[in-house]
Amino acid sequence: MTLAKKIVTCFYAYPTFPLSLSETIETAIPKLCKTGYVDIIGWKSLGVSGKFVIGKICEAIRKADIFLCDVTNLNPNVLFELGYAIAQDKRVWLSLDRTDPKAESNFKKTKILSTIGYRTYSNSDNLTEGFLSDRPFSEIEETLYRDLIEPQLHRSGRPNNLLYMKSSVETEASKRISQFLSNEKIHLFIDDPSEVSIQTLNWYIEHIVDSGYILVHLIDEERSKANETQNIKYSFLAGLAYGLDRNVLMLAHHPYEPPFDYQQLLAVHKTASEGIELLQPWINQVLQEIQDNKDLVTKSKHLKNEAFSLRKIYIGDYIAENEQDQLNNYFIETAAFSDAIRTNQSMIFVGSKGTGKTATLFQIVERLSSNKDNHLCVLKPVDYDLDGVLRLLRLSIPLSEQGYLMESLWKYLVYTQLAFSFVERINNRSIYIADNSHEQALKRFVEENKKYIQSDFTIRLETAVSNLCNIVFSQETASNRVKVSETLHENLLNQLRKFLGNVLFDKKVYILIDNLDKAWRQKSDLEPLSNFIFGLMSVSRAITEEFKRSGPSWRPSNVSVLVFLRRDIFTFMRAHAREADKLICTSIDWSDPYLLQRIIEERFIFSLDEQITPDTVWKRFFPAKTRNIETKTYLVNHVIPRPRDIIYICKTALAQAVNRGNPRIEEEDIVGAEKEYSEYAFLTLVSEIKPQFPYIEELLVELAGSNEIITYTNLCDALVKLKQPQSDVDLLIQLLETSLFLGIEASPNEFRYLYEHEKPEIIRARAKKVTEQTGILRYKINLPFHAYLEIQS
Known part of the structure; x- marks a missing residue:
């Protein structure tokens, strides 16, 4: 007796337009069905219409053995269905019409999909031939779900986290939604394109698995x-999350025509206020579910005595905001951290993006808040509107008064934040602890003046700036200062100083300020913004000194103001601000390879929950060598020395090893991770430099394939090719040096990079002498950028 051959069922998703494309696929479907291998249903045969279309299509995908889709024009419906099918453990097969000149390059631009293969075709015959050649019906068990998603599932039990995928453009609606979410009592994972321009598919899967709720904001x-x-990527990820039974809400800016697949999941807003109104009911539902299920939520545990599996290793996130609750388990203390928790002064902590400024702030709060004799006030705006500040600074204000204006504005913002934070501390403590008379007095004063004190930082800033813009400034300094003082409630601040002194006199107070780089975007705005931030640098010292003094009604307090600032912003500010000599900073320095290696060691050790040594981590989970170099040395040499970068490359290598089913990370995993990391490092560099040098990406692409050692002339030639003035070359070189893309030839054939501990003026002076000797000004492209730009060593 001969068993009948099982016919594999397939669902084919493709767009209606262009008609030539749908015609080609609809011609191929019956040809494939006649082979006897498959029975294919095209989406049109479902006869779907109306608002319940998503249910019918998802049901058809679930019933099918294989999901087929066409990605020629990256239709959002098709991408949503692809994500859903992957999450439903379906074998997927992608087709792409190679006669469309932009199709392949557009697909590669999505990055997140570029690791998924596709079959090209030009007509129904070679579409049929390609499908029969690939034979996806012979191995339907080989799914992306089992490779990418299943390895992550051991860590999650539908946790109460919310993954927020921010709009790719920082609109008013995006800003307000971010502020709204930050004020809700829910743990957020944030995908912020302005912070990290490219995330891996593994990153998204990890955070979707770890989140019960997904909010997607489309432009x-x-x-x-x-x-x-960006919208295409988010459509795919929304489908993936929906397929994993996550609670998904999609918001979109108007005008946006909702794709019919997910119109039930999506709401379109015309204004920022309307966006909040649409979001509020969903958030209320989320918060209620979290409360109802609090005792039922299972949390991942590290199980002792269980057979080791590489897939059980989790080394955290390279974005501090996404791992705030875990940082204490593996935080590496630096000299900057030690300085911060011991200082009695105002300090500026400077580091490039990814050096751990925010992680340091979080850990300062964690370390010091357990001592009731400390009070911590954190001023970390989710975002703030720079337009009003720029409008204010462009008024006809005498130059000598701009500094006073900015310092007064910051003094108002810091004092009110400090008062608000202490009242919040009083209100949050046990009901069995009675308020003393000074605390009662402060609470009454804050309540009486709540419109000036209790509102969100952004609202206080916008209100104050709006009021200051209404001042008619003259050439008389005394008159101007009186007007500013009245507008910023100087009398209120003097009274507030008295009340604060009475409650803070026996405490050590830390005011921590971060996230000031959120508005650092457009070249034309950089100088006024640097003046705004410089005002904080100046007044922070004044606040520390003012609280140390006592008066007839003032009690002294020990207050430290700690400001965390991105290095490129600090460098720009020092070059443009008046009295730049006042700017003294402490660098967050990771140039010691041992510190970077410890970051990985501590995270592995915590994840294993075993008593193992750091050396064992490298021996047990990594190859001894990569390209004939000790692996831990190789990893450190191929990243910019920052925590974010070493975590990124190791997480990527770990994910590749798990996806390949390797029992440990192998050399091929590290080499593959190096390529992914190199692209990430390149895009991060571009995002930092672009505000000052808008065509930086195009210029660096001109260097692709070149030798690692380049000359001043090479950079001038690249500018000429882009039809940009050669006079820009000095600014370009300065930016590429400070961003660690270029090393400087400090002595013949010895190139130095401007890491945090280096002294730029000394290195540049040495380079000048080399140039005088050789007649050539040379630079070296840093190793982390070689893989992406295919630089020749």
Whole structure:
């Protein structure tokens, strides 16, 4: 007796337009069915219409053995269905019409999908031939779900986290939604394109698995043309999350025509206020579910005495905001951290993006808040509107008064934040602890003046700036200062100083300020913004000194103001601000390879929950060598020396090893991770430099394939090719040096990079002497950028 051959069922998703494409696929479907291998249903045969279309299509995908889809024009419906099918453990097969000149390059631009293969075709015959050649029906058990998603599932039990995928453009609606979410009592994972321009598919899967709730914010159709892949990527990820039974809400800026697949999940807002109104009911539901299920939520545990599996290793996140609750388990203390917790002064902590400024702030709060004799006030705006500040600084204000104006504005913002934070501390403590008379007095004063004190930082800033813009400034300094003082409630601040002194006199107070780089975007705005931030640098010292003094009604307090600032912003500010000599900073320095290696060791050790040594981590989980270099040395040499970078490359290598089913990370995993990391490092560099040098990406691409050692002339030639003035070359070189893309030839054939501990003026002076000797000004492209730009060593 001969057993009947099992016919594999397939569902084919493709767009209606262009008609030539749908015609090609619809011609191929019956040809494939006649082979006897498969029975294919095209989406049109479902006869779907109306608002319940998503249910019918998802049901058809679940019933099918294989999901087929066409990605020629990256239709959002098709991408949503692809994500859903992957999450439903379906074998997927992608087709792409190679006669469309932009199709392959657009697909590669999505990055997140570029690791998924596809079959090209030009007509129904070779579409049929390609499918039969690939034979996906013979191995339906080989799914992306089992490779990418299943290895992550051991860590999660539908936790009460919310993954927020921010709009690719920082609109008013995006800003307000971010502020709204930050004020809700829910743990957020944030995908912020302005912070990290590219995330891996593994990153998204990890955070979708770890989140019960997903919020996706799409940009409108017109603005999406500037970043055409972002909405497409989010459609795919929304489908993936929906397929994993997550609670998904999609918001979109108007005008946006909702794709019919997920119109039930999506709401379009015309204004920022309307966006909040649409979000509020969903958030209320989320918070209620979290409360109802609090005792039922299972949390991942590290199980002792269980057979080791590489997939059980979790080394945290390279974005501090996404791992705030875990940082204490593996935080590496630096000299900057030690200085911060011991200082009695105002300090500025400077580091490039990814050096751990925010992680340091979080850990300072964690370390010091357990001592009731300390009070911590954190001023970390989710975002703030720079337009009002710029409008204020562009008024006809005498130059000598701009500094006073900015310092007064910051004094108002810091004092009110400090008062608000202490009242919040009083209100949050046990009901069995009675308020003393000084605390009662402060609470009464804050309540009486709540419109000036209790509102969100952004609202206080915008209100104060709006009021200051209404001042008619003259050339008389005394008159101007009186007007500023009245507008910023100087009398209120003097009274507030008295009340604060009475409650803080026996405490050590830390005011921590971070996230000031959120508005650092457009070249034309950088100088006024640097003046705004410089005002904080100046007044922070004044606040520390003012609280040390006593008066007839003032009691002295020990107050330290700690400001965390990105290095490129600090460098720009020092070059442009008046009295730049006042700017003294402490660098967050990771140039010691041992510190970077410890970051990985501590995270592995915590994840294993075993008593193992750091050396064992490298011996047990990594190859001894990579490209004939000790692996831990190789990893450190191929990243910019920052925590974010070493975590990124190791997480990527770990994910590749798990996906390949390797029992440990192998050399091929590290080499593959190096390529992914190199692209990430490149895009991070571009995002930092672009505000000052808008065509930086195009210029660096001109260097692709070149030798690692380049000359001043090479950079001038690249500018000429882009039809940009050669006079820009000095600014370009300065930016590429400070961003660690270029090393400087400090002595013949010895190139030095401007890491945090280096002294730029000394290195540049040495380089000048080398140039005088050789007649050539040379630079070396840093190793982390070689893989992406295919630089020749």
